[in-house]
Amino acid sequence: MFVLAPSILSLLIFLIAFSASSKLFSFDGAPGESQVSRGLYLAKVAGCISCHTDTVNNSNILGGGREIKSPYGSFFSPNITPDLKNGIGNWTNKDFIKAVRYGIRPKGGFYYPVFPYTSYKSMSDRDILDIKSWIEAQKPLSEPNKPHQISFPASWRNMLGPWRWLFFDEESTRFDFLPDNLARGAYLVEALGHCGECHTPRNMFGAQKSKKLLAGSRYGPSGNLMPNISPDKITGIGKWTESELVFFLKTGLKPNGDYVNNEMAEIIQNSLQHLSDYDIRSISSYLNRIKPFYNNVRVRPKNMSIEQTIENWWD
Ligand code: HEC
Numbered sequence: 001m002f003v004l005a006p007s008i009l010s011l012l013i014f015l016i017a018f019s020a021s022s023k024l025f026s027f028d029g030a031p032g033e034s035q036v037s038r039g040l041y042l043a044k045v046a047g048c049i050s051c052h053t054d055t056v057n058n059s060n061i062l063g064g065g066r067e068i069k070s071p072y073g074s075f076f077s078p079n080i081t082p083d084l085k086n087g088i089g090n091w092t093n094k095d096f097i098k099a100v101r102y103g104i105r106p107k108g109g110f111y112y113p114v115f116p117y118t119s120y121k122s123m124s125d126r127d128i129l130d131i132k133s134w135i136e137a138q139k140p141l142s143e144p145n146k147p148h149q150i151s152f153p154a155s156w157r158n159m160l161g162p163w164r165w166l167f168f169d170e171e172s173t174r175f176d177f178l179p180d181n182l183a184r185g186a187y188l189v190e191a192l193g194h195c196g197e198c199h200t201p202r203n204m205f206g207a208q209k210s211k212k213l214l215a216g217s218r219y220g221p222s223g224n225l226m227p228n229i230s231p232d233k234i235t236g237i238g239k240w241t242e243s244e245l246v247f248f249l250k251t252g253l254k255p256n257g258d259y260v261n262n263e264m265a266e267i268i269q270n271s272l273q274h275l276s277d278y279d280i281r282s283i284s285s286y287l288n289r290i291k292p293f294y295n296n297v298r299v300r301p302k303n304m305s306i307e308q309t310i311e312n313w314w315d
Pocket residue numbers: 043046047048049051052068075076077078079080087088096099100105110111112114115116120131
């Protein structure tokens with residue numbers, strides 16, 4: 001597809017060493033008594049369970065093999081059960097934190113950002129390790145990993161080095177300057193819930209345009225339309241009342257009476273409907289406070305100028 005050609009350019013930039021160091025504030029992530037029950041809550045919100053379980057073929061939980069479509073081809077999530085051979089049973093806590101927060105593989109090299117560590121980089125150690133405790137309490141499965149079916153040059157893992165150098169800032173985003181419920185909402189939206197992975201438009205190299213947070217995109221990662229969920233009154237969800245948004249996040253029913261479809265239906269079913277009231281309200285308060293961005297993704301723009309086209313690709 002057209003996104004591929006320019007991505008060859010990014011290949012030409014040479015591999016740069018990547019250092020993983022970051023200061024994190026600790027966030028008390030989830031309600032619950034034990035590490036394992038907090039871990040389950042967090043694994044649901046973060047989508048770890050849905051993305052690592054191949055429900056289409058009725059596979060067992062966390063066994064991987066789920067197809068994730070992208071402009072580069074299909075990725076298949078790996079087995080992350082505690083199996084010693086084909087899962088992550090022999091991983092240390094450090095290995096797990098490095099993978100989830102920085103996208104670094106235990107034996108060196110990087111993960112594709114389809115595993116949304118670009119958002120998880122702002123998760124706290126405690127939350128990441130609680131998820132690990134819950135994973136360790138699951139049944140090990142010996143399912144081998146399926147190879148990704150992606151085209152060159154994306155299939156060349158080494159290109160992730162330059163890509164990250166250009167587009168991945170390992171520094172976690174700080175939310176602690178916000179009042180409590182907004183900080184919690186920001187953490188849920190930007191880190192755990194990784195809403196921006198779909199709702200924030202991307203440049204031609206597949207990196208999120210951070211200035212257009214949640215402003216939607218005509219073609220999301222899977223090719224589907226991703227609505228503008230910034231609080232713009234005309235093109236976003238600025239006209240939804242707080243209770244409409246809360247109701248939507250719990251049920252998938254929009255203020256106009258339609259049910260939401262595609263990826264979002266799954267996110268509500270597997271993740272958002274399990275959230276506490278406080279967490280859902282925090283998400284809706286935060287969405288209300290971000291910068292409204294006029295971006296009409298439902299209408300194709302007529303004749304963009306060259307400047308607009310370049311801006312659209314790059315910025
Ligand atoms: C959108 C789908 C998606 C979501 C959500 C997701 N992952 Fe993944 N994950 C992947 C894919 C795809 C890979 C493989 C990436 C690669 O090959 O570079 C992966 C890789 C991993 C790995 C490395 C496994 C190995 O064998 O090297 C771990 C560990 C992991 N994910 C844990 C998690 C956890 C924990 C969460 C939730 C916090 C999570 N994932 C959420 C898709 C996802």
